[in-house]
Amino acid sequence: MGKCTFTRSAERVRAAGATVSGGVNSNFRMGVAPTPLVFERGEGAYLLDIDGNRLIDYYLALGPMVLGHSPRDVVEAAKRQLDIGLLYGGQSELEYLAAAKVVEMVPCAERVRFAGSGTEAVQLALRLARAVTGRSTVIKFEGHYHGWVDSVLWSTSTPQDQLGPEDAPVKHAASAGQDLPAGQNLELMSWNRAEPLLARLAKGDVAAVIMEATMCNSGGIFAAPGYLEAVREACTRHGTILIFDEVITGFRIGPGGAQQRLGVTPDLATFAKAIANGFTVAAVAGRAEVMDRLVDGAIMHGGTYNAQPAAMAAAIATMDRLSKPGAHDGMERQGTKLMRGIEAAFAEAGMPVYVGGYPQIFTVNLGVTGKPSNYRGLAKVDKAAYRKFTTALLGHGVRALERGAWFLSTEHDEKVVDRTLDAVRAAIAEVAPE
Ligand code: PMP
Secondary structure: OOOOOOHHHHHHHHHHOOOOHHHOOOHHHOOOOOOOOOEEEEEEOEEEEOOOOEEEEOOHHHOOOOOOEOOHHHHHHHHHHHOOOOOOOOOOHHHHHHHHHHHHHOOOOOEEEEEOOHHHHHHHHHHHHHHHHOOOEEEEEOOOOOOOOOOOOEOOOOOHHHOOOOOOOOOOEOOOOOOHHHHOOEEEEOOOOHHHHHHHHOOOOEEEEEEOOOEOOOOOEOOOOOHHHHHHHHHHHHOOEEEEEOOOOOOOOOOOHHHHHHOOOOOEEEEOHHHOOOOOOEEEEEOHHHHHHHOOOOOOOOOOOOOOHHHHHHHHHHHHHHOOOOOOHHHHHHHHHHHHHHHHHHHHOOOOEEEEEEOOEEEEEEOOOOOOOOHHHHOOOOHHHHHHHHHHHHHOOEEOOOOOEEEOOOOOOHHHHHHHHHHHHHHHHHHOOO
16 A cells, blocks of 8 residues: 555645634644644544545544544434524423433433533533532642643643652643633642642642543553542542543443443543534533532523534434443454554564553553553653654554544444554554664
């Protein structure tokens, strides 16, 4: 097979800069080597771009496409609703059905509110936590990402030499132009260390702890045995709301997300991405006692597009499929094969690697030996080498995120994974040091 080239995409993105700043509509889509791509269509595990390439896709739109691109059942469900109503500014039966499905699938979910994006869901969860506890302080952790608003966009990808001492990490705004006072009630800690967190919670003034229960945005790192349980217990004891940000893990790593897989139930959880396979749906779900504080209207939650009916229809179709017994088994099998295959391919080339996370969302950390326990364990990640690798891989028809995260869908079958591993070996042969 000839190498893929991307000259049309490169030219189109460059020219589009005349109307769209930088030619892209999210920072996560810029800086992609050799160029951000322009697509024409998506089919199962594949994306077709304007250069005529048919690429195996592991971006999966950064997570949503858990059933692959354009699954017929989801698309048809949305289409049926599009024909009869777009947006009501009122309720539809669909949103009640979708909420009932979330309650059925997610352990912490007694009540649900839908939102427009993961970022908005996080905003609502934090607002609820502050209102319910009457406290201001929220604790977040280095390397965990919870959206791009001023109040939480802190220390998501801080350069390792700027982290400061592990017992007193230095908080970094992650964007120019960020309103710094918006983060003043956000306290930063190093994840996966129970003692300092428990001591902090014991002061009794923390509204919420928010975390990715498995750190998927950095490294694919698991909580140490007992850590989540200890945090759960301390939050209960000291009246702190525990929030799991399941925007990536929700519905993707199992029907009930990370909380079900790890056996620890938070007070609130945020969802987006895989809940509706590409439609704009996000949600906060949690304990009735907390969520029903929204009932009297004193706590503001808005959003013109919340629970948009066609998106709700898509969410129901997606969750219907993901709640069937064995729905995640194929991803589990193929993802495991892929993780082990990637590990073996780098090992053969003498390149150290830590492949961490779940078969449905894992991260390839080049340059790391052993198992890191938090963001600080990723100090040796060789970003430049990994970027070279993903660029070479794209030339072989496989699109994987340069940050190291790989998303799988139910459409990534054995054939797709075998083709991917061939491409992985070919790409490594191009970039491995002699
Ligand atoms: N939380 C987590 C864990 C995420 O990974 C993301 C998105 N990558 C968000 C929140 C923000 O979601 P959105 O991009 O839909 O605003």
